[in-house]
Amino acid sequence: MKRSFVLYALLLAGTFCAAVAIEAPTGLVSRTGDRSIVLHWDKNSESNLSG
Numbered sequence: 001m002k003r004s005f006v007l008y009a010l011l012l013a014g015t016f017c018a019a020v021a022i023e024a025p026t027g028l029v030s031r032t033g034d035r036s037i038v039l040h041w042d043k044n045s046e047s048n049l050s051g
Contacts, residue, residue, distance in 0.1 A: 022044075022046065023044070023046060025042065025044065026041065026042045027040075027041050027042035028041045029041070
């Protein structure tokens, strides 16, 4: 049981680090209009993101 708890804790820590370690977008451009805001940014090349 102790071994499975340690493995679970390591998996949880790795998942948390991956979620927190996302870099801020670059090349951010905003356009404002009549009751709208449009944001565009450069594509992220990090391997820990999907989609």
